[in-house]
Amino acid sequence: MSSVCLSMEGGAAATTPAALPYYVAFSQLLGLTLVAMTGAWLGLYRGGIAWESDLQFNAHPLCMVIGLIFLQGNALLVYRVFRNEAKRTTKVLHGLLHIFALVIALVGLVAVFDYHRKKGYADLYSLHSWCGILVFVLYFVQWLVGFSFFLFPGASFSLRSRYRPQHIFFGATIFLLSVGTALLGLKEALLFNLGGKYSAFEPEGVLANVLGLLLACFGGAVLYILTRADWKRPSQAEEQALSMDFKTLTEGDSPGSQ
Secondary structure, three states, X not given: OOEEEEOOOOOEEEEEOOOHHHHHHHHHHHHHHHHHHHHHHHHHHOOXXXXXXXXXXHHHHHHHHHHHHHHHHHHHXXXXXXXXXXXXXXXXXXXXXXXXXXHHHHHHHHHHHHHHHHHOOOOOOOHHHHHHHHHHHHHHHHHHXXXXXXXXXXXXXXHHHHHHHHHHHHHHHHHHHHHHHHHHHHHHHHHHHHHHHHHHOOHHHHHHHHHHHHHHHHHHHHHHHHHOHHHOOOOXXXXXXXXXXXXXXXXXXXXXOO
């Protein structure tokens, strides 16, 4: 049975599906464990993180996991978690989480390019690097277009309604690409650092394999929550009124039409 919350205005709010809080909590447990294990891997086997040293590269995987995996995943879940708050507030939180993710990911990109420049290594030759640049560019464009349509006051309701399905699709797709790119990068790092010892079940390899499973599980948990149609944020009275007005204007319906 679903639990019922009360909105801040004092009226009856939308019901919260009974299983949703447990799935969200599980996703957060996976995400926090993922971030902690990434830090443990870098600390135990890669020497830690220091910007002005050979350890600068290690900022790259940590920033990408925090930004493009954990924070991006949580930004996608905002509309499932905050079901009764004002739509404007939820939009702002959604956008801010994406900004934080974008900035942290940018730090990770700067770290790897700067490290390669100092060491004289080639850039953008691997499949991981190509996918990484693609993900970052798509993510930036997605945020920019989303801001223009949903937060910038100039966009009309009709334009937002038409673009919303594409925004949702590309958001989930970019998140999935981010997880896949992180898995490619993890495998690449293991092959570079361990070489033939990877097949000998080295402790670092085992830990990194568990890290890869956590990446996949966190991505799966987020996508499962997003794709459950009955867990979508219900439209509030204000949104329904705008939708009815838009339908009346575009289809010629009247309030009393069937």
